[in-house]
Amino acid sequence: MGATSRRRLAAVAFLTATTLLATTACGGNGDDAGDGTVTLTVDVFGQFGYDELYKEYMAANPGVKIVERGTGGNLDEYSPKLTQWLAAGKGAGDVVAIEEGLLVEYKANPGNFVNLLDHGAAELKGNFLDWKWNAGLTADGKQLIGLGTDVGGMAMCYRKDLFAKAGLPTERDAVSALWPTWQDYVRVGERFTAAKTGASFLDAATNTFNTIVLQTAGNSSGYHYYDTGDNLVVDTNPAVKQAWDTTMDIIDSGLSGKYGAWSEEWVSAFKQAKFATIACPAWMTGVIEGHAGPAAKGRWDIARVPGDGGNWGGSYLAVPKQSKHRDEAVKLATFLTSAKGQIGAFKAKGPLPSSPQALDDPAIAGATNAYFSDAPVGQIFAAGARSLKPVYMGPKNQAVRTEVENAVRTVELGQRSPEQGWTDAVTNAKKAAAK
Amino acid sequence: MSVQLDARPPVAAAPPVRPTRSYRLSRFDARWSPYLYIAPFFLLFAVFGAYPLAYTLWVSLHEWDLLGTEPTFVGAENYTRLLADPDFWHAVVNTLGIFVISTVPQLLAALWLANLLNRQLRARTGWRMAVLVPNVTSTAAVAIVFGVLFGREFGMVNWLLDLVGVDAIDWKANRVASWVAISTMVDWRWTGYNALIFLAAMQAIPRDLYESAAIDGASRARQFWSITVPLLRPTIIFAVIISTIGGLQLFTEPRLFHAGTNAIRGGPSRESQTVTMYMFENAFAPYYNFGYGSAVAWLLFALIAVVAVVNVLIIRRLGTDAGPRTGGRKGGRG
Numbered sequence: 001m002g003a004t005s006r007r008r009l010a011a012v013a014f015l016t017a018t019t020l021l022a023t024t025a026c027g028g029n030g031d032d033a034g035d036g037t038v039t040l041t042v043d044v045f046g047q048f049g050y051d052e053l054y055k056e057y058m059a060a061n062p063g064v065k066i067v068e069r070g071t072g073g074n075l076d077e078y079s080p081k082l083t084q085w086l087a088a089g090k091g092a093g094d095v096v097a098i099e100e101g102l103l104v105e106y107k108a109n110p111g112n113f114v115n116l117l118d119h120g121a122a123e124l125k126g127n128f129l130d131w132k133w134n135a136g137l138t139a140d141g142k143q144l145i146g147l148g149t150d151v152g153g154m155a156m157c158y159r160k161d162l163f164a165k166a167g168l169p170t171e172r173d174a175v176s177a178l179w180p181t182w183q184d185y186v187r188v189g190e191r192f193t194a195a196k197t198g199a200s201f202l203d204a205a206t207n208t209f210n211t212i213v214l215q216t217a218g219n220s221s222g223y224h225y226y227d228t229g230d231n232l233v234v235d236t237n238p239a240v241k242q243a244w245d246t247t248m249d250i251i252d253s254g255l256s257g258k259y260g261a262w263s264e265e266w267v268s269a270f271k272q273a274k275f276a277t278i279a280c281p282a283w284m285t286g287v288i289e290g291h292a293g294p295a296a297k298g299r300w301d302i303a304r305v306p307g308d309g310g311n312w313g314g315s316y317l318a319v320p321k322q323s324k325h326r327d328e329a330v331k332l333a334t335f336l337t338s339a340k341g342q343i344g345a346f347k348a349k350g351p352l353p354s355s356p357q358a359l360d361d362p363a364i365a366g367a368t369n370a371y372f373s374d375a376p377v378g379q380i381f382a383a384g385a386r387s388l389k390p391v392y393m394g395p396k397n398q399a400v401r402t403e404v405e406n407a408v409r410t411v412e413l414g415q416r417s418p419e420q421g422w423t424d425a426v427t428n429a430k431k432a433a434a435k
Numbered sequence: 436m437s438v439q440l441d442a443r444p445p446v447a448a449a450p451p452v453r454p455t456r457s458y459r460l461s462r463f464d465a466r467w468s469p470y471l472y473i474a475p476f477f478l479l480f481a482v483f484g485a486y487p488l489a490y491t492l493w494v495s496l497h498e499w500d501l502l503g504t505e506p507t508f509v510g511a512e513n514y515t516r517l518l519a520d521p522d523f524w525h526a527v528v529n530t531l532g533i534f535v536i537s538t539v540p541q542l543l544a545a546l547w548l549a550n551l552l553n554r555q556l557r558a559r560t561g562w563r564m565a566v567l568v569p570n571v572t573s574t575a576a577v578a579i580v581f582g583v584l585f586g587r588e589f590g591m592v593n594w595l596l597d598l599v600g601v602d603a604i605d606w607k608a609n610r611v612a613s614w615v616a617i618s619t620m621v622d623w624r625w626t627g628y629n630a631l632i633f634l635a636a637m638q639a640i641p642r643d644l645y646e647s648a649a650i651d652g653a654s655r656a657r658q659f660w661s662i663t664v665p666l667l668r669p670t671i672i673f674a675v676i677i678s679t680i681g682g683l684q685l686f687t688e689p690r691l692f693h694a695g696t697n698a699i700r701g702g703p704s705r706e707s708q709t710v711t712m713y714m715f716e717n718a719f720a721p722y723y724n725f726g727y728g729s730a731v732a733w734l735l736f737a738l739i740a741v742v743a744v745v746n747v748l749i750i751r752r753l754g755t756d757a758g759p760r761t762g763g764r765k766g767g768r769g
Contacts, residue, residue, distance in 0.1 A: 076696060080719035087501045087725075105723070109503045206696070260607075263695030264582060268589045399721040402697050409703035413608045416704075435722045 038325050039065045040332055041093035045078035047071065047286050048097060048149070048315075049348030053341055057332065064328060074262065075099055079398075085320075086112045092320040094329035095336070098146055099315050100135065101401065104393045106318075107138050107145060114319040116144040119330040127339060131390040132354040136316055146316025147337040150351035152281035153381040153388060154211060154305040154312060156185075157288055159199075160373065161299045162276040166195035172375060176304035182212060182246045185306040189255040192276060200257030200275045205247055205412040206405045207261050211279035213243035213404075215310030218389040225401065225429065226394020234400065234429045244408075244425070248418040251411055258412050267291045279305065281312040282352035282381045289371045302375040309384040311391065314354060352381045359385055396433045403428035488736075495729035502723050513730035523731065525705055526713040527738065529614070533689070533709065534682040534742075537618035542674060544622070545629035546667075550659060552630065553637045563634065566627030577620055578691030585616040585692070592616075607693060613707035620688045625681070629674050636670035637663060672750050679743045683735065686711040697721070710735045 042050070054066045070078055079102050085092035086106075098106060106112065116136075121144050125133055132148035156179075160170040168191065169175055179185040189201035202208055217224035217239040224240055227233045234240055250256060257275045259266040269275055270291035278288065280302065288300060317333040319326055335341055342353035343363050350369075353359055359382045367378035394400075407425035410416040416424060495513055499506040517523050552563055569577075584591045585606035593603040606616045640663065648658050664671075689707045690698060699716045701708030708716075710731065718728020 076698065076720065079721075080715075083501055083719065083723060105502055109500075112502075259588075260695045263693075264579075265586050265588060266695065268586070272589070274588075396721075402700075402721050406697065406700065406703045413605065413703065415608065432722070435717070435724050435727065 037063055037065055038328050039067060040095065040325060040329055042066060042068045042332070043078075043082065043093035043096040044068060044070050045073045045075050045097060045099075046283070047290075047349040047351075049345035049351065050336060050341075052348060053336060053344045056344075057335055064332070066332070069093060076262075086322075089322055092322055094323040094325055095317055095319060095333045097149070097315050098318050100313065101393060101398045103135065103146060103316055104397050105395060108395050110138050110143045110145055112321055113143075113145045114321055114323070114326050114330065115142075116147065116319070116330060116333075117142070119327070121147065121330075121334070124334065124337075127337070127355050127357065129354050129356060129385070132314070135390065146318040147333055148354035149315045149317055149337055149342065149345070150283065150313075151354045151385050151388070152283060152311050152313035153352050153384040154215065154310050155280045155282075155380050155384075156277055156303050156305045157280035157284065157300055157372070158277045158303060159273060159275075159296075159299055160301050162197055162199050162273060163192075165197045166192045166276070168192060170301070172301050172303050172373075175301070179304075179306040182306045183249075186249050186253055186255065189250070189277075190253055193254060197276075199273060201255040201277060202250070203257055203259050203266060203269065203275045203278045204261045204409075205251050205256045205258075206408050207279050208250060208256075209243060209247040209405065209408045210401075211281075211305065211310065211312055212246050212307070213240060214312050214391050215305070215307045216240075216243045217391045218310045219308050222389060223392035223394075225397060225404070226392065228392050230394045232394070232400070232430060232433045234404065235426045240404075241422075244422060247408055248411065248421075251408075251418075256412055260409070270296075273299075279312075282350060282377070283313055285369060285372065285377065286350040297371050298373050300371065301373045302369075302377065302380055304380070309388055311385075311388045315351075350377070352385055354385075356386070396435075399432040399435065400429045403432045491729045491732050494726055495733055497726045499726035499729075500723060501719070501725045506726070509726070513727050514734070517727065517730050517734060522705065523710075523713060523734075526708050526710045529610075529701070529705070529707055530683055530685065530709045531742075532611075533614045533617050533621075533685060533707065534679070536614055537621040538675075538678045538682050540618075541622045541626050542629060542671070542678065544626050545674070546633055546664070546671075548626065548630040549633035549637055550663065552634050563631065566630050568627070569624050570628045572624075574624070574687045575691055577624055578688045579694075581616065581620045581623075581688075582692045582694060608702055608706060610706045613689075613692070613702060617685070617689050617692055617707055620692070621682070621685070625678070629678070632674055633667060633670060636667050640666050668750070672747055675746045675750055676743050679746055680739055683739045683742060684711055685709045686715070710738070 042054075044050070048071070050068065054068065058064055058066060079099070082092060082096060082098070082102075124147065128136075128148050129151070132151060136144050136146045136148060138145065158175060163170045163175070168188065169178065178188050192201045213224055217237070220239045221237060222228070223233070224237060224243075225232065225234050227237070257269060259269045259275070270288065271293060273292075273296070278284070280288070285302070292300065317337055319329040319333060323329050336345075337355075339353070339355045339357040339361065342351075342355050342358040343361055345351055346353055346358070346364060346367070353364060358364055364378045364382055367376070368374045369377045404425045407416070407421045407428065410424065411418055411421035494506075496508060496510055497506040498509045498512075548566060552559070552566070556562055583589075585593075587593065587603060587605045587607065590606070592606070597603065604612050606612045644662050644666075645658055648662060653661065686709065689701050689709050690712055692707065693701055699708075699712055699720070701712055714728050714731040714735065716722065716728075717724050717731060722728075
């Protein structure tokens with residue numbers, strides 16, 4: 001009897017102990033193999049095109065192993081995850097990619113990141129376009145959070161087959177000549193619509209609006225939703241209203257296919273050739289190729305964007321303070337953002353370099369894209385990148401942008417009149433900024 | 436002989452040390468080991484249930500920027516702001532709307548399905564297992580497939596509607612239409628699950644009740660409403676509470692129904708944003724306002740409690756009104 005109960009007691013104790021162990025035994029991510037090898041984790045979203053560069057780096061540094069996470073994922077899912085890791089003080093990679101819109105929010109509280117200036121980054125300054133370098137610095141200029149990877153020089157991608165069907169020119173210079181301004185673009189769109197090809201002229205008004213607002217702001221005040229003193233100026237900045245009105249013209253003329261950007265419908269519309277043009281920052285070329293698929297190879301081409309060029313998107317690489325291998329991580333980030341690294345990424349997946357040396361490199365200047373009818377992508381995008389004027393982004397840029405874009409979308413879907421939409425955009429943006 | 440035995444003093448029966456120890460051990464065992472047996476649940480609950488609950492409450496009393504460093508204590512400010520936030524109430528209405536149009540038909544269908552499965556069928560086990568199949572598939576896959584089916588332009592539902600001459604519906608940008616679309620997902624997934632629970636309860640109802648009802652001339656429908664449903668009442672209450680908790684926490688289906696940029700809003704003007712989505716939107720991207728998001732979580736908790744109580748009251752009412760008139764065998768289900 002005594003033996004049984006003792007055995008039972010032992011069982012109970014064992015059960016309790018294992019439960020406790022199971023609940024407490026987290027952590028210990030097994031970073032170091034013990035043989036001196038360091039594993040560096042790189043967190044990215046979308047396509048950064050680093051695979052070949054990793055191989056090269058690992059060959060040159062036998063003590064380093066690189067693991068990439070998040071390739072192909074979308075930014076809307078990546079950003080909250082990264083923020084959670086930083087807030088929890090655990091989980092983030094050793095090198096993390098940060099999109100420019102989120103960088104402004106991180107800059108307000110830079111404590112989560114290693115100051116790259118402490119790791120000798122100052123001498124890398126010449127490797128980046130001035131504004132790209134400066135945007136990586138905190139307001140007081142004392143901390144460098146991230147090194148620039150790419151910029152989003154603008155263009156307009158179009159489908160030659162649909163243009164031919166509508167009786168429009170198909171050759172890229174002739175197409176560029178069609179639309180020096182956005183008003184001309186609308187007029188071309190009306191001609192296209194009148195031809196009844198069964199396709200819309202453009203994919204979604206939000207994408208076009210985003211292009212126009214960044215362009216208008218870049219060419220006038222240099223800021224859009226926030227002024228450089230971080231005051232919300234959505235309702236008073238003429239650049240925003242002007243971009244809004246141009247977009248309303250586009251919607252009014254019935255040019256938009258209303259495919260919600262990045263939705264499944266949007267992807268299907270690519271596959272079924274349901275729209276003829278799409279506002280096209282350099283990184284978008286990879287997206288188009290991925291969605292439209294190999295069948296559409298040679299049917300796409302790239303023309304100049306209406307208006308005067310501009311910048312949409314572009315990312316940075318940063319090293320979170322929680323990384324256990326800060327020095328190695330900084331070295332890797334430096335390599336990936338070097339002129340050589342940026343050229344490699346461009347060749348692999350198309351993100352346009354933010355390094356002047358890389359932009360001048362014949363590998364970029366002479367690059368063509370076979371998918372886009374051998375368009376000289378190097379020339380088209382790089383020319384704009386050298387002269388473009390960046391747009392300043394305020395602390396709640398992402399939240400405000402979301403509200404304004406949603407207002408555009410409600411008008412596009414016919415849920416609001418343009419006037420109501422504008423009222424919504426302003427009130428919701430103010431609410432978002434106050435949250 | 437016997438006298439001699441009886442005369443032996445009881446004290447000398449055994450050496451004193453061993454029995455006491457084993458006696459103590461077995462007393463200890465009898466008294467305390469039940470607590471140890473149930474301890475794992477409570478330990479887990481404390482770690483994964485009570486602690487997060489309390490921590491969320493603590494967070495909700497702060498101005499807590501997820502990207503920032505120092506949270507500041509603001510008391511109930513998040514709650515007062517939230518109660519005056521029209522977007523929050525919009526999300527509450529959406530959630531309740533989706534909950535009602537998904538749960539009511541779902542439980543009725545489950546009841547009907549369970550009744551069918553309770554009959555003599557060929558390959559009975561096969562049918563019973565088959566109704567659970569939708570529940571085994573991943574929610575994400577279901578939501579994506581339904582999201583495509585309910586597409587505005589390329590969706591199959593609109594194509595079918597077109598065949599019968601109905602104009603295309605923008606399922607994602609029309610408030611009530613999006614509720615319906617999301618409800619079909621929920622129904623598809625959970626009807627079979629509830630049917631199996633009902634079926635299990637039905638099988639515990641004594642056969643003789645039906646036999647005597649049949650002798651009294653009660654039809655099948657009459658038997659169903661006068662015997663099955665009333666005796667199933669505790670199970671129905673259970674199913675309703677579980678559905679309330681699940682329904683009001685609905686997240687994956689409406690979130691994945693809207694793909695693309697800021698899907699967390701459930702459409703450009705928040706057509707089908709549920710409370711959990713609103714919580715996520717505030718606590719994480721794009722606002723990173725952890726305190727405000729936690730306040731939403733706590734109000735959702737309160738909302739679930741209220742709705743669950745209301746539901747139970749309604750169901751109990753229904754039960755007593757149409758109470759069993761079949762002799763004294765109340766609560767025969769045991």
